[in-house]
Amino acid sequence: xxxxxxxxxxxxxxxxxxxxxxLEVPDGQVMALIGPSGAGxxxxxxxxxxxxxxxxxxVFLNDIELNALHRKGLRRARRNIGMIFQEYALVERLTVxxxxxxxxxxxxxxxxxxxxxxxxxxxxxxxRLLERVDLDPMVDKRADELSxxxxxxxxxxxxxxxxxxxxxxxxxxxxxxxxTSRQIMxxxxxxxxxxxxxxxxxxxxxxxxxxxxxxxxxxRMGEIVYDGLPDRLxxxxxxxxxxxxxxxxxxGGEKTGGxxxxxxxxxxxxxxxxxxxxxxxxxx
Amino acid sequence: xxxxxxxPSSSGGxxxxxxxxxxxxxxRWGLGIGLGAYLAAAAGTLEIDWLRAWEGLPRGxxxxxxxxxxxxxxRWNEIGEGILESIWMALTSTMAGIALSIPVGLGAARxxxxxxxxxxxxxxxxxxxxxxxxxxxxxxVKLFGFGPFAGFVTLSLATIGFYGKLLAEDIEDMDxxxxxxxxxxxxxxxxxxxxxxxxxxxPRMVGLGLYRLDINFRExxxxxxxxxxxxxxxxxxxFDRYEFDSAAAILLIIIGIVLxxxxxxxxxxxxxx
Numbered sequence: 204x205x206x207x208x209x210x211x212x213x214x215x216x217x218x219x220x221x222x223x224x225x226l227e228v229p230d231g232q233v234m235a236l237i238g239p240s241g242a243g244x245x246x247x248x249x250x251x252x253x254x255x256x257x258x259x260x261x262v263f264l265n266d267i268e269l270n271a272l273h274r275k276g277l278r279r280a281r282r283n284i285g286m287i288f289q290e291y292a293l294v295e296r297l298t299v300x301x302x303x304x305x306x307x308x309x310x311x312x313x314x315x316x317x318x319x320x321x322x323x324x325x326x327x328x329x330x331r332l333l334e335r336v337d338l339d340p341m342v343d344k345r346a347d348e349l350s351x352x353x354x355x356x357x358x359x360x361x362x363x364x365x366x367x368x369x370x371x372x373x374x375x376x377x378x379x380x381x382x383t384s385r386q387i388m389x390x391x392x393x394x395x396x397x398x399x400x401x402x403x404x405x406x407x408x409x410x411x412x413x414x415x416x417x418x419x420x421x422x423r424m425g426e427i428v429y430d431g432l433p434d435r436l437x438x439x440x441x442x443x444x445x446x447x448x449x450x451x452x453x454x455g456g457e458k459t460g461g462x463x464x465x466x467x468x469x470x471x472x473x474x475x476x477x478x479x480x481x482x483x484x485x486x487x
Numbered sequence: 488x489x490x491x492x493x494x495p496s497s498s499g500g501x502x503x504x505x506x507x508x509x510x511x512x513x514x515r516w517g518l519g520i521g522l523g524a525y526l527a528a529a530a531g532t533l534e535i536d537w538l539r540a541w542e543g544l545p546r547g548x549x550x551x552x553x554x555x556x557x558x559x560x561x562r563w564n565e566i567g568e569g570i571l572e573s574i575w576m577a578l579t580s581t582m583a584g585i586a587l588s589i590p591v592g593l594g595a596a597r598x599x600x601x602x603x604x605x606x607x608x609x610x611x612x613x614x615x616x617x618x619x620x621x622x623x624x625x626x627x628v629k630l631f632g633f634g635p636f637a638g639f640v641t642l643s644l645a646t647i648g649f650y651g652k653l654l655a656e657d658i659e660d661m662d663x664x665x666x667x668x669x670x671x672x673x674x675x676x677x678x679x680x681x682x683x684x685x686x687x688x689x690p691r692m693v694g695l696g697l698y699r700l701d702i703n704f705r706e707x708x709x710x711x712x713x714x715x716x717x718x719x720x721x722x723x724x725x726f727d728r729y730e731f732d733s734a735a736a737i738l739l740i741i742i743g744i745v746l747x748x749x750x751x752x753x754x755x756x757x758x759x760x
Contacts, residue, residue, distance in 0.1 A: 252671055254667055254670065254671060278673045278674075278675060279673065280673075281670075281671060281672065281673035282672070282673035284671070286668065286671040286672075288664060288667075288668055290664065292664040292665055292667065292668035293665065293668070294665045294668070294669065294682060294683060294686050294687070295662075295665065295686070295687070296686040296687065296689065296690070297682070297686050301682070305669055305672055305674070305682045306672050307672075308669065308672050308673065308674035308675070308678045308679075308682060309672055309673025309674060310673075311678075313675060313677045313678055313681075316674075316678050316681065316682070317677075317678075317681055358668075361668075361672070365672060365673070371671075
């Protein structure tokens with residue numbers, strides 16, 4: 204379980220990005236974090252694995268206090284926290300395999316990693332993950348040769364090979380087309396289910412959050428203004444998070460929650476069993 | 488008007504002009520006129536004795552014609568030795584310089600080094616860069632005596648200044664997100680450099696390394712003239728003995744080698760992109 208209390212971040216410029224955030228994420232829960240740009244979503248998840256140092260407050264992952272850790276302890280703790288990024292953040296000039304295996308760097312010594320001599324089980328796991336996301340033919344391609352959706356799937360493999368307890372996902376669909384976005388979100392959520400991972404997913408797209416998350420937290424100006432089920436996201440709530448706008452269209456009329464209801468995206472996506480779903484169902 | 492303006496002209500259209508680089512018209516004209524006046528005054532102080540220049544022409548022709556035909560054979564032993572020494576100096580000093588510049592360059596990158604390390608490494612680089620090779624060479628020849636070792640040390644230090652600075656700047660320009668992603672996996676510092684930073688700067692650094700090899704070879708000729716060994720020493724001797732045909736041979740070989748290095752480095756650079 205992830206537990207934050209009184210988490211505050213003030214940047215050196217004086218901007219208060221997070222104000223006394225209290226938030227608990229139970230094991231196995233997929234939580235979407237929504238809110239306008241600049242609300243502090245990215246800062247919040249980066250304060251968890253301390254890519255950004257929080258100014259005050261505590262973060263516990265199970266019984267480890269993350270913000271009290273020093274170098275080595277922090278390295279160890281980061282191994283348990285997988286992260287998936289906006290714009291993929293793959294190392295462009297490394298191959299797909301190297302990118303995936305870089306998820307094991309926390310476990311492997313420097314010299315082994317320098318000569319790319321990863322332990323066999325790691326390599327086997329990397330192949331398994333890549334096969335799972337359908338990228339096994341791309342193993343030796345350079346990351347910059349892949350399409351957006353493919354890159355994000357490599358990013359997912361890199362996070363999962365860490366064998367994490369928690370996934371931090373920062374705008375995974377920001378640069379993907381609508382169909383690929385849904386496929387990626389579906390993949391992330393299914394993988395979390397199978398592995399019992401909890402996840403915090405920052406996402407701009409309210410519809411996607413409603414479709415895929417079990418819980419939605421709304422952030423505005425560094426404060427939590429909504430915490431509840433996705434289908435309780437009424438126009439009133441959205442107005443409180445984002446400000447005045449015609450929210451009826453976003454929510455898609457009466458249809459709420461689960462399934463792919465609120466979208467009109469062409470029949471191939473919604474009719475019949477999803478090729479992805481089928482393929483993903485039998486995995487791991 | 489100092490700023491760009493759009494105003495309806497008499498024909499009813501809209502005219503637009505790019506705002507001048509210097510907004511203040513008085514300053515702009517003042518600078519222009521001042522510069523012109525300075526150039527005119529400076530030209531006035533140059534004393535050119537056209538008669539002497541005219542008389543010098545035949546001597547110049549004689550001097551140039553003494554270079555032809557280049558004579559490779561009569562001093563071939565010295566030339567061969569000098570060339571080999573220069574190539575050796577260029578290779579070793581490039582390798583040593585690059586090896587030493589990596590830690591300095593990493594330390595001089597603002598985005599990965601803590602401020603005290605950053606300041607120290609930047610200061611070190613500025614010191615190495617503030618002295619031209621010839622001055623360093625004179626100093627090291629005094630320190631280590633004549634010969635290629637002084638040249639090697641000179642070129643190594645110059646390489647650190649050059650390569651370390653460019654490495655640091657390339658690291659500062661890298662995409663921070665790629666590096667952040669590697670850090671988030673729990674990688675150690677060296678692993679982070681190896682996976683998150685190195686792939687981003689590598690192609691440019693390979694190219695610059697080859698470019699530096701090319702520079703070091705050319706500089707080895709200059710360094711030799713002040714006593715640092717290599718082909719420069721041979722070239723200097725040839726001039727001192729008025730053996731301009733041998734000097735011409737040396738110059739041709741230098742040009743040839745520089746062209747060859749440039750061509751191969753171009754090929755390699757294309758492949759590492």
